[in-house]
Amino acid sequence: DTEVTQTPKHLVMGMTNKKSLKCEQHMGHRAMYWYKQKAKKPPELMFVYSYEKLSINESVPSRFSPECPNSSLLNLHLHALQPEDSALYLCASSQEKLFFGSGTQLSVL
Amino acid sequence: GENVEQHPSTLSVQEGDSAVIKCTYSDSASNYFPWYKQELGKGPQLIIDIRSNVGEKKDQRIAVTLNKTAKHFSLHITETQPEDSAVYFCAASPYGGSQGNLIFGKGTKLSVKP
Numbered sequence: 753d754t755e756v757t758q759t760p761k762h763l764v765m766g767m768t769n770k771k772s773l774k775c776e777q778h779m780g781h782r783a784m785y786w787y788k789q790k791a792k793k794p795p796e797l798m799f800v801y802s803y804e805k806l807s808i809n810e811s812v813p814s815r816f817s818p819e820c821p822n823s824s825l826l827n828l829h830l831h832a833l834q835p836e837d838s839a840l841y842l843c844a845s846s847q848e849k850l851f852f853g854s855g856t857q858l859s860v861l
Numbered sequence: 862g863e864n865v866e867q868h869p870s871t872l873s874v875q876e877g878d879s880a881v882i883k884c885t886y887s888d889s890a891s892n893y894f895p896w897y898k899q900e901l902g903k904g905p906q907l908i909i910d911i912r913s914n915v916g917e918k919k920d921q922r923i924a925v926t927l928n929k930t931a932k933h934f935s936l937h938i939t940e941t942q943p944e945d946s947a948v949y950f951c952a953a954s955p956y957g958g959s960q961g962n963l964i965f966g967k968g969t970k971l972s973v974k975p
């Protein structure tokens with residue numbers, strides 16, 4: 753099983769809303785990631801968690817707040833986003849190889 | 862840092878033909894080269910990968926070749942089918958696949974015409 757599950761699949765939010773993206777994997781992977789992907793572009797790394805600790809933050813604005821409650825779960829809390837933050841947000845996990853979830857298509861109005 | 866160039870950006874083939882996508886990388890320390898297939902509305906799916914101690918790897922209709930000296934690697938798809946239509950990304954990493962710090966190419970949109 754190489755499944756990374758993300759919810760919700762689609763999200764529309766206003767610039768004053770607070771929402772959260774959720775990700776779950778049961779492969780026993782100890783590294784989990786958030787990527788952002790704009791249309792017709794490759795994924796861009798945002799955050800890396802290793803053994804439930806934040807190890808990499810690629811200079812992401814503070815309106816994006818990651819959280820790793822346990823080794824299987826990863827959340828991305830969103831607050832006061834801008835329209836340019838509209839994108840596909842991908843969760844991934846890795847051991848020897850990197851596996852992506854199906855993503856959350858986020859639209860900020 | 863690492864830079865990955867991918868060509869072509871679009872590729873159209875007839876069903877049954879072969880398709881080849883090429884990538885070059887700049888960092889000689891890179892040792893892991895995965896390929897991802899992304900269909901519309903879905904996340905990237907790992908389809909094949911190769912490590913620097915291997916020159917070629919094959920999985921049914923897909924194969925990847927690696928030339929470390931020239932710093933390039935290629936994806937070969939034989940007997941293409943309409944369901945192969947997707948965007949394909951190559952990537953490179955000096956850390957294997959374990960750290961997820963992959964440097965991606967810009968992608969190739971493959972269209973397979975029935």
